[in-house]
Amino acid sequence: MRPYSGKLDIKHGLVNMSHGSGGRAMAQLIDQIFMFHFDNELLRQQNDQAAFNVSAGRMVISTDAHVISPLFFPGGDIGSLSVHGTINDVCMAGAKPLYLSAAFILEEGFPLSDLEQIVSSMARASREAGVPVVTGDTKVVEKGHGDGVFITTTGVGVVADDINISGDRACPGDVIILSGSIGDHGMAVLSSRENLAFETTLLSDSAALHGLVKRMVDIVPDIHCLRDPTRGGLATTLNEIALQSSVGMVIHEQAIPIKPAVIGACELLGLDPLYVANEGKLICICDAADADALLAAMQANPHGKDAAIIGRVIADEHHMVQMHTSFGGSRVVDWLAGEQLPRIC
């Protein structure tokens, strides 16, 4: 016997405080939106937690809070992004992602139809990735105390004992491989911001990369570093690894794949594509002897078809990332001071 009667008016309804109160309205919301879309065996048990067996190896866990604006953007939405982002964080350890949990913070007044669209997109992304959402939580905050919806997802996975991928393992002589074009996600999101709307055919590259990673680890188990260059873009991620590994890096601008539409939009807005976010790309650092095999494996996967070797790791006490520019000079690709802001002149 259900504690509520009838169907949620998803088409016209709005989130209200009772949807987070633990009562009948909340049970109805969970059943008709979350359970309906995420449906799986573990979720159906309706416990406050999910219990499952794991295979041998080490467990990997990662969590990611998603607060993107706008919620819907070309090529994705906060729902699919919250699945892809966490799967990617887990698999950058070389791990097989197994399960996700999801926490929703909903703002009073948020349209149920938007919520359903987001949850359905999230469920689709999770099904396609083969990584189910097995437990979750929902809270409602008063109007004005949130921005529609915030989603936090946590992912668990398992990595084999002989794989040791870590940001502190880059060594001088290693090769840096990038899996594809940079800046697509950041510029697609910017293009749909209300105060900035410009027309573009760009789509976010938001994608789950665990299939690509599996292929790479199968071919070369001793990959040194893997990281997805999300916020802060390629430049920030390379600097993070350089610092973590106490090395320097030299990259070649000409070798970095960037779509003309991204270059054009960045030019217009005064942004540097090296610092623009990606959600479906990875940076791989490996022994030079493994580079060709890895590159070929990556290029054979749809998420790595434009993969390219963009530079190498060097010894450098300053831990700098430097770039040979296409123009023929060189520059330091530094950490950002604060947020990347458009220039006026």
Next chain:
Amino acid sequence: MKYVNEFRNGDIAAKLAGVIASEVESGRDYRLMEFCGGHTHAIFRFGIQDLMPENVNFVHGPGCPVCVLPKGRIDNAIQLVQEHDVILCTYADLVRVPASKKKSLLKAKADGGDIRMVYSTSDALQIARQNPDRQVVFFAIGFETTTPPTAVAIQQAQQEGLTNFSVFCNHVLTPPAMRHILQQDGDQSANIDGILGPSHVSTIIGSQAYAFCATEFHTPIVIAGFEPLDVMQSTLMLIRQLNSGRVTVENEYTRVVTDDGNRKAQTLMDKIFELRPSFEWRGLGLMKNSALKIRDSYTDWDAEQRFDIEHITSSDVKRCLCPAILRGLNKPTDCTLFGTVCRPENPMGACMVSSEGSCAAYWSYGRFRQAGTTAIQQERST
């Protein structure tokens, strides 16, 4: 990207670098000031200094409007938000600039201030239309390039009877700043052999606005575009003037800049704005006739009048060498504050404020290059 990539061609750059190398005279230095932040940005982003012979050096000028805005004006803007509860519309790169007492617009926003980052004056007008019950102030900054759009906005607000919109005007003028730098004498006299002149500013005011550099101060000037090949070609043109002893205003950026500039824009600017007797520039101090204010006939759209904004004197940090650095007399590393208390995340002086400021650029890109210790330099020398 047509009409952009052509001006970023590495093969042509290599050829131009060869010509420059063959024409510079050994035994003399060429100290060339690139006036605009846009030039500085191009020099670092594309690595142009690497393509220059050792005796050709760029001195980064004061042409970054964000850098030279005095702290007191940002204090004023914060007051508008916090005391008058206005919606403040600003260009994004201003929000991080430090005001007095470690404040900034970014912090004022975090503190609940309604500060909106806009890309154009029309965005600000739109916000005013959408919020008829709120006062909306556009924080206008920039040189002659960004002044005409501000003038258009004021005119449009007048035509629409948009009474909740006003402009906090901080527009400044480039020729007085250039004159100020060139006219110092004694131990403050500038150490500059030639100038790469403003590009977009010159589309408005024309290349002849800088004739005084040559006639009064015997300093050659070449109006230079912002693309890297523009900067290199202009550098070659300056070197040729210096080698031959010619001193004149030349225009490399002929695809956009004319002798007289954009007359229509000049007329509009003149209609809306008049000269301020004096205005403070961060790093350069008070300069006569170096900035614009809104004319009395448009006083209804002047935020300074509407909100009775009082002048706040903002003293620059003592020991800060920005004034001398902006004249090419000192390097950032000569300053005791550089890299110690003054860093990009905590700028003390004008030159560290924006990534285009000479100290910030030097901090990010130049400090290791100078020591000859970068991996790329070592790689080239072996």
